[in-house]
Structure formats: structure tokens, C-alpha cells
Amino acid sequence: MRVATARAERAMESHRAGVGALCLALMMMSEHSVAQSQLSQTEVYQAQSRLFESNFLTRIPDGRIGQRTLDALRAWQRQTKRPQTGELTKKEFDQLMRFDPGKHAWEAISGSIDGTWIAVWGHSSGVDAAKKALAGCQKKSSRPDDCSYVSNSVDRSGPGWSAAVFCEQRGLFRRKGQMFLHNGLSRKAAIDQAFAAASTAKFRSSQCTLVKALDGNGRQ
Incomplete structure (x- = not known):
């Protein structure tokens, strides 16, 4: 009986841990989505254009946030010694718009x-x-x-x-x-x-x- 009870308790703890991890992942995804949704499609296009003109993005801007855009953002953050969050928030957008890519x-x-x-x-x-x-x-x-x-x-x-x-x-x-x-x-x-x-x-x-x-x- 004690063995069965111990097994049940371990199963319950494992279930709780799994639920907790899932909730944490959903919260992180939600926070990420909220951060990205702070920008309009026009602003995303402007950010992509600045990344392209600065030689960080290699694809023509389309106003949609994808992995290429986030990778380019991280590269820009790394060069400018900013935290490499890979998130195109309103704050990062404002900083990116102030970045001078120089003449090309x-x-x-x-x-x-x-x-x-x-x-x-x-x-x-x-x-x-x-x-x-x-x-x-x-x-x-x-x-x-x-x-x-x-x-x-x-x-x-x-x-x-x-x-x-x-x-x-x-x-x-x-x-x-x-x-x-x-x-x-x-x-x-x-x-x-x-x-x-x-x-x-x-x-x-x-x-x-x-x-x-x-x-x-x-x-x-």
C-alpha cells in the first residue's frame, strides 16, 4: 500500500512539474508575442529596411517578423553591444531607427x-x-x-x-x-x-x- 501511495505521489509531482513547465513556456510565448505586437506592419518594414541597409538583413523587407529578421536583429544588437534578446520591441525599434548605417x-x-x-x-x-x-x-x-x-x-x-x-x-x-x-x-x-x-x-x-x-x- 505504501509503495502504491509513493508511486502515486511521484506521478502527481511529475504531472505538476509538467504542467508548470507548460505554463511557463506559454507565458514566455505570450510575452514574446506581446512584445512583437507593439509594432505595426509599417514599423516592422521600417526596422527591416534599416537592418537591410546596415548589412544585417539579407532579404527584401516584407513587414513580417520571421527568423531571418530576428537573427538580423540579434546581429545588430551584438554589434552595438546591446542585450541580444532577438525581440523587436518598441524600445529596440526606437534604438534601431537612431542607428546610423553610414553611406553605402x-x-x-x-x-x-x-x-x-x-x-x-x-x-x-x-x-x-x-x-x-x-x-x-x-x-x-x-x-x-x-x-x-x-x-x-x-x-x-x-x-x-x-x-x-x-x-x-x-x-x-x-x-x-x-x-x-x-x-x-x-x-x-x-x-x-x-x-x-x-x-x-x-x-x-x-x-x-x-x-x-x-x-x-x-x-x-
């Missing part, structure tokens, strides 16, 4: 799996450069939904380069093409990383061609 000369390359590519440079806004390159690719390509892009800038920390490498495998009954876009701190680094990505995707170097490499000032 932006470039962007957009390419699709059919080999289409568009390059732009000399833009003061990274968002504008990326949008223009992407729109150009989508207009020109036979596979507009497969257009992707990469962008970088020349800023106070030095030059940033982008490179595009197109690879193609041809068989008797099918043709496979893929565009590899990569950033780098130098022309060589950007090109090497693009070719490395192609190699990882099982393309031979003989099947790949450098399409474009440039920095924000248009140097190639």
Missing part, C-alpha cells in the same frame, strides 16, 4: 535557373537595388518565380562584392540549370564562394561559368 554604394545581382541575370550598382539604398535587380530578372526570365538575388555594398568598413555563377547540366532528355549568388569581402572571395556552392550542389567546374562579379561602385 549598393549593388545587386538577380538571376534565374534559365540563365537570365540582371545587375545594378551605384544605389544609395540596398532595398531599392535589390528590388530593381529582382524586378528586372522577373521581367526578362522565362522562369520569373525562380529569380533570386544577392546584394552588397561599399561602405565605411570597406568594399563588399557579389558574384553570380551559372551552372548547367545537359542530358539526353533533360537540362538542369542553376544560378549561384554569393557575397564576399573581395572579388575573389565572392567568386570562390559561388563556385563552392555550385560544387556542393554536385556541379563540376566545367559546367559552370562566372556570369558577373561587381561591387557597389560598379567595379568588375
Whole structure:
């Protein structure tokens, strides 16, 4: 009887611990949701734009908070020596809007799996450069939904380069093409990383061609 009672007590304690952990997790999720909901979609877009222009975010702003945005926010918090909460609260938004990303000369390359590519440079806004390159690719390509892009800038920390490498495998009954876009701190680094990505995707170097490499000032 005592053994059965002890087992029942342990089971009850385990159940209480599980319920407590669940409640704590729900409270943390609720607090996180409340913190994020302090901002409007327009403010989220503005925050993403500032992160993009500061070279922390690599995707065009869309006004929705996702993992890429939170990772970019943590990177900004780390650089500015702020607590790395990864939460886009109203307080963090205000601090981010005060952050000066400095002057940039932006470039962007957009390419699709059919080999289409568009390059732009000399833009003061990274968002504008990326949008223009992407729109150009989508207009020109036979596979507009497969257009992707990469962008970088020349800023106070030095030059940033982008490179595009197109690879193609041809068989008797099918043709496979893929565009590899990569950033780098130098022309060589950007090109090497693009070719490395192609190699990882099982393309031979003989099947790949450098399409474009440039920095924000248009140097190639």
C-alpha cells in the first residue's frame, strides 16, 4: 500500500512539474508575442529596411517578423553591444531607427535557373537595388518565380562584392540549370564562394561559368 501511495505521489509531482513547465513556456510565448505586437506592419518594414541597409538583413523587407529578421536583429544588437534578446520591441525599434548605417554604394545581382541575370550598382539604398535587380530578372526570365538575388555594398568598413555563377547540366532528355549568388569581402572571395556552392550542389567546374562579379561602385 505504501509503495502504491509513493508511486502515486511521484506521478502527481511529475504531472505538476509538467504542467508548470507548460505554463511557463506559454507565458514566455505570450510575452514574446506581446512584445512583437507593439509594432505595426509599417514599423516592422521600417526596422527591416534599416537592418537591410546596415548589412544585417539579407532579404527584401516584407513587414513580417520571421527568423531571418530576428537573427538580423540579434546581429545588430551584438554589434552595438546591446542585450541580444532577438525581440523587436518598441524600445529596440526606437534604438534601431537612431542607428546610423553610414553611406553605402549598393549593388545587386538577380538571376534565374534559365540563365537570365540582371545587375545594378551605384544605389544609395540596398532595398531599392535589390528590388530593381529582382524586378528586372522577373521581367526578362522565362522562369520569373525562380529569380533570386544577392546584394552588397561599399561602405565605411570597406568594399563588399557579389558574384553570380551559372551552372548547367545537359542530358539526353533533360537540362538542369542553376544560378549561384554569393557575397564576399573581395572579388575573389565572392567568386570562390559561388563556385563552392555550385560544387556542393554536385556541379563540376566545367559546367559552370562566372556570369558577373561587381561591387557597389560598379567595379568588375
